[in-house]
Amino acid sequence: MASKLQTPLTVAAYKSDVHNDWCPGCGDFGILQAIQQSFAELALPPWESMVFAGIGCSGKVFNYMASHGVHTLHGRVLPFAVGAKLANPNLEVIAVGGDGDGYGIGAGHFVHAGRRNVDMAYIVMTNEVYGLTKGQASPTLGRGQQTKSLPLPNTNDAIQPLALALSAGYTWIGRSYAFDGKHLKEMIKKAIQHKGMALLDVLQPCPTFNDLHTTEWFNKKVKGEGENVMVPRIFNVNDQGYDGAVKDPTNADEVNEKKSKAFEMANYVGERNPVGVFYEINLPTYVERMQAQVPMLKQYAPALMPYQDASHLPTTDLSKVYDEYLF
Amino acid sequence: MKVVNNFSWMIGGPQGTGIESSANLFAQACASAGLWVFGKREYHSNIKGKHSYFQVRVFDKPINSHVDDVHLLATFEDSTARLHAHEVVKGGALIYDPTKIMLDDLNLKSGVITLPIDFNTVLRHVAEVTGEDYGKLAIMKNVIAVAASMALLRMDISEMEETLNRLFTGKKARLIPTNMAAVKKAYEAVEALPQEIHNQFLYHLTPNKKMAKRLLINGASATAMGKLKAGCRYQTYYPISPATDESNFLESHPESGIAVVQCEDEIAAIDMALGAATTGVRASTATSGPGFALMQEGMGWGGMNEVPIVVFNYQRGGPSTGLPTRHEQGDLMFSAFGGHGEYPKLVMAPADIDDHFHVAFESFNYADKFQTPVMILNDKLLTHSLQTIPPFQESGLVIDRGRLATPEELEAAITEGKGFPRFRPDAKTVMSPRPYPGQEGSPYWMTGDEHDDYGHITENPEIRIKMHEKRLSKYKLMLEQIPQDKQFTLKGEKDADVTLVCWGSTSGLLLDAVEPLKEKGIKVNILNYRLLHPLPIATEKILKSAKKLILVESNWGTQLGHLIRMTTGVFIPNQVVKYTGRPMSLNEIVDAVEKLMKKEVKPEVDPLTGMTIEKVVLTYGL
Numbered sequence A: 001m002a003s004k005l006q007t008p009l010t011v012a013a014y015k016s017d018v019h020n021d022w023c024p025g026c027g028d029f030g031i032l033q034a035i036q037q038s039f040a041e042l043a044l045p046p047w048e049s050m051v052f053a054g055i056g057c058s059g060k061v062f063n064y065m066a067s068h069g070v071h072t073l074h075g076r077v078l079p080f081a082v083g084a085k086l087a088n089p090n091l092e093v094i095a096v097g098g099d100g101d102g103y104g105i106g107a108g109h110f111v112h113a114g115r116r117n118v119d120m121a122y123i124v125m126t127n128e129v130y131g132l133t134k135g136q137a138s139p140t141l142g143r144g145q146q147t148k149s150l151p152l153p154n155t156n157d158a159i160q161p162l163a164l165a166l167s168a169g170y171t172w173i174g175r176s177y178a179f180d181g182k183h184l185k186e187m188i189k190k191a192i193q194h195k196g197m198a199l200l201d202v203l204q205p206c207p208t209f210n211d212l213h214t215t216e217w218f219n220k221k222v223k224g225e226g227e228n229v230m231v232p233r234i235f236n237v238n239d240q241g242y243d244g245a246v247k248d249p250t251n252a253d254e255v256n257e258k259k260s261k262a263f264e265m266a267n268y269v270g271e272r273n274p275v276g277v278f279y280e281i282n283l284p285t286y287v288e289r290m291q292a293q294v295p296m297l298k299q300y301a302p303a304l305m306p307y308q309d310a311s312h313l314p315t316t317d318l319s320k321v322y323d324e325y326l327f
Numbered sequence B: 001m002k003v004v005n006n007f008s009w010m011i012g013g014p015q016g017t018g019i020e021s022s023a024n025l026f027a028q029a030c031a032s033a034g035l036w037v038f039g040k041r042e043y044h045s046n047i048k049g050k051h052s053y054f055q056v057r058v059f060d061k062p063i064n065s066h067v068d069d070v071h072l073l074a075t076f077e078d079s080t081a082r083l084h085a086h087e088v089v090k091g092g093a094l095i096y097d098p099t100k101i102m103l104d105d106l107n108l109k110s111g112v113i114t115l116p117i118d119f120n121t122v123l124r125h126v127a128e129v130t131g132e133d134y135g136k137l138a139i140m141k142n143v144i145a146v147a148a149s150m151a152l153l154r155m156d157i158s159e160m161e162e163t164l165n166r167l168f169t170g171k172k173a174r175l176i177p178t179n180m181a182a183v184k185k186a187y188e189a190v191e192a193l194p195q196e197i198h199n200q201f202l203y204h205l206t207p208n209k210k211m212a213k214r215l216l217i218n219g220a221s222a223t224a225m226g227k228l229k230a231g232c233r234y235q236t237y238y239p240i241s242p243a244t245d246e247s248n249f250l251e252s253h254p255e256s257g258i259a260v261v262q263c264e265d266e267i268a269a270i271d272m273a274l275g276a277a278t279t280g281v282r283a284s285t286a287t288s289g290p291g292f293a294l295m296q297e298g299m300g301w302g303g304m305n306e307v308p309i310v311v312f313n314y315q316r317g318g319p320s321t322g323l324p325t326r327h328e329q330g331d332l333m334f335s336a337f338g339g340h341g342e343y344p345k346l347v348m349a350p351a352d353i354d355d356h357f358h359v360a361f362e363s364f365n366y367a368d369k370f371q372t373p374v375m376i377l378n379d380k381l382l383t384h385s386l387q388t389i390p391p392f393q394e395s396g397l398v399i400d401r402g403r404l405a406t407p408e409e410l411e412a413a414i415t416e417g418k419g420f421p422r423f424r425p426d427a428k429t430v431m432s433p434r435p436y437p438g439q440e441g442s443p444y445w446m447t448g449d450e451h452d453d454y455g456h457i458t459e460n461p462e463i464r465i466k467m468h469e470k471r472l473s474k475y476k477l478m479l480e481q482i483p484q485d486k487q488f489t490l491k492g493e494k495d496a497d498v499t500l501v502c503w504g505s506t507s508g509l510l511l512d513a514v515e516p517l518k519e520k521g522i523k524v525n526i527l528n529y530r531l532l533h534p535l536p537i538a539t540e541k542i543l544k545s546a547k548k549l550i551l552v553e554s555n556w557g558t559q560l561g562h563l564i565r566m567t568t569g570v571f572i573p574n575q576v577v578k579y580t581g582r583p584m585s586l587n588e589i590v591d592a593v594e595k596l597m598k599k600e601v602k603p604e605v606d607p608l609t610g611m612t613i614e615k616v617v618l619t620y621g622l
Helices: A027-041 A058-064 A077-087 A099-105 A107-116 A161-168 A181-193 A215-219 A252-266 A286-293 A319-323 B019-032 B078-087 B119-130 B138-152 B157-167 B170-191 B195-200 B219-230 B244-251 B266-277 B289-294 B296-304 B332-337 B353-370 B380-384 B407-416 B461-472 B474-481 B506-519 B537-545 B559-568 B586-597
Strands: A049-053 A068-071 A092-098 A120-126 A172-177 A197-203 A221-223 A230-232 A234-236 A273-280 B006-014 B036-042 B051-059 B070-074 B088-096 B113-116 B215-217 B232-237 B259-262 B282-287 B309-315 B346-348 B373-379 B386-389 B445-447 B488-492 B498-503 B524-529 B531-533 B549-553 B574-578 B612-618
Touching: A027 A058, A027 A092, A027 A120, A027 A181, A027 A197, A049 A058, A049 A077, A058 A068, A058 A092, A058 B445, A068 A077, A077 A092, A077 A099, A077 A107, A077 A120, A077 A286, A077 B232, A077 B259, A077 B266, A092 A099, A099 A107, A099 A120, A099 A161, A107 A161, A107 A197, A107 B266, A120 A181, A161 A172, A161 A197, A161 A252, A161 A273, A172 A181, A181 A197, A181 A273, A230 A234, A252 A273, B006 B019, B006 B078, B006 B138, B019 B036, B019 B051, B019 B138, B019 B157, B019 B215, B019 B386, B036 B380, B051 B078, B070 B078, B070 B138, B078 B088, B088 B138, B113 B195, B119 B138, B119 B170, B138 B157, B138 B170, B157 B170, B215 B219, B219 B232, B219 B244, B219 B282, B219 B353, B219 B373, B219 B380, B232 B244, B232 B266, B244 B259, B244 B282, B244 B380, B266 B282, B266 B289, B266 B296, B266 B309, B282 B353, B289 B296, B289 B309, B289 B332, B296 B309, B296 B373, B309 B353, B309 B380, B332 B346, B332 B373, B332 B531, B332 B559, B346 B353, B353 B373, B353 B386, B353 B474, B373 B380, B461 B474, B488 B506, B488 B537, B498 B506, B498 B537, B498 B559, B498 B586, B506 B524, B506 B549, B506 B586, B524 B537, B531 B559, B537 B559, B549 B559, B549 B586, B574 B586, B586 B612
Parallel strands: A049 A068, A049 A092, A068 B445, A092 A120, A120 A197, A172 A197, A234 A273, B006 B070, B070 B088, B088 B113, B232 B259, B232 B282, B282 B309, B309 B373, B346 B373, B498 B524, B498 B549, B549 B574, B574 B612
Antiparallel strands: A172 A273, A221 A230, B006 B051, B036 B051, B036 B386, B215 B386, B346 B531, B488 B524
């Protein structure tokens, strides 16, 4: 975790002077702004913060932030970000990418990041299409759906990322919506502050290529329970008494119960879109696990470990290692 | 005529029956007796059952190679005797189990001494004197084979005892009495043989107790030690033969502080190492051909973002899964030209096991100095070969982190408020200053896209030219700034009749060939390329002034030959290659060079160049 600035910076201090070239009305704007606001409210020093991004429209987030910004490779944002966080846990590291990037080409890394429980937040911008290559189906688009660039309806079933994250071992799982700025910002802050691997899936419209799930579609009221009751499509599960946080991680019954409920919520079937914190548990992070095995890591992060003296002579003493091989 | 301290031993058996441990025992006993050894391991991609064998050559001077002749073949089951008996020379011996095999079934040369040992009877005796369960003693057959070998070689039983005491410590110490009981019984059996048999066996080992301490080590461990010395504290890997031993070694030394992360695949391994390297830690990954193929995109990213990273490729037989546990030098062209687009990469190969340590150490300095990925081409032969070498020369090792951001530059970035100009070329050094995240004023951007001084994406053609040229100008700097003796070596006879040209593990083999070739009236020297890409242009003079050149490589296509021709224009038509997955032996290379010098090789047309070549293809070995 990065240190906290004594004098917080304004949101503007987290904005780079790079011209933003997303399409007008893109959900990415809402997400970028919420990240910048979260960083400001958490008083993160930009020089101790690294924003890793995948490839695609979402990947450009890296360049609009005034922290360290790292534009990685398609699908590989997690390994890059995990590498940096493990090498220097004093840094605030977040990963950002699209649903094609993270749940498609990067699906393998997505699963294994859960197993490691590295202390970082992963924000996925889910818009059901590959925007930057002009609108092909992403892994979250449902079977039979046909967005405007598709020559034929989608033949694949959609994956359910929150359920997948649950199976993979993510210790904080949540969802928000790109244009609910207040909720999104709070969720990003929670994901960052959670000690462990957090997945925040953010629903967002792609105004250019997703003509099925547009801003209007998200804003439209849908039929609720009872006669002629219309309710907002997006609803916050935490407002309705749902609490996915495990209080005692050693209590297997509680863990199972919370996981089952979160799984059910993640696979919610209906016209509405649940958002909020689906699951949360406190488990040892990867750094803590490494520290238990390699005691020197408690004292130094790998990036800060001494290995040379003032005249640049190596200080690593191999004599004990040699003993085994000397004859 | 007695032959002292010039000996080749082989033990073999199904995998999982302790062949490697027994070879270690034998090699350690020889090493602690002050002798020089080179041990070569051959095994299948299999856990239990398939044939594996280990050859240990012992000499009174340092050696880097094996010979095909076997002076003593130690077997305890039938398959090894069947497969290797014909390799035992006249005056040599075969240890075999008469209850498992009939001598008539073996293709033995005349004059080979045969030593029957009923292994089960020995084991029953061991069970009796130690009270151990006979049914659990089968794994000790290989110890009996080693002890019988040692007895025949007239090594004192105390050498065995000393080695066992050293091998079995802690919880394993309880195994010593049982092992010693087996050793004693084996010694008794051999000593009881008629004196006439002892006289017939020509090979003796005589300890040299005055010998200074040396390392008995393989290339994987030597590499790992070089990494630790260099300050590498972040290693990623995905399990793959034969690279995994290096990561295992590092993970077995938590006291060094190194973080070793087993990844979900080699893509994650390279990308995680790159992510780590951006924070300033010296980071690395180790893999073999298939994994190296998966890493190409990541390495290109490292080249584009000028990230220092070192990738160790433990070459094995390819293509595809190929020969997963066998030797080849087949990835040179791939390393030099892999990846899409153009970025500077530095490719090096260690010349021998000692050099594994030094190449590993230097590689991190080069990665930092030139701010680009460095690839090290190890190969299976030396990865798993055991060799006695003097302790690594550590004096003179200096760490060089290259061009780092100065406090003034960080201060200027804060004042300017546009981010750190990480990629702005420095007029003097070309290399740009590198800040570490965490330093105030450090923020900059990294991207696989073309970018400007700060790391912002751009498609501006002028900036593209500036950045592309800056990155690729590192090739020139590498050749200028890496000391020439680290780029290539010329060793061997002065005024040589022929210059043998090589890279990687064949270098040590060719050094061993200098003497035997001299005895045949051929004076050779050896040009070994340590730096392979960019290829040292300075070698052109050596190549053009040599009386004759012979290229020696463990691949089909003479990949180094093509790089040499590309760089210097020199085409080498005389070639010795091997691509069976087995390394060249000393006698093979001596014979091949002799043939080429005597013009006994039929010329043919090389399909890749259309040039007439004289090519010897070596094939020996199981």
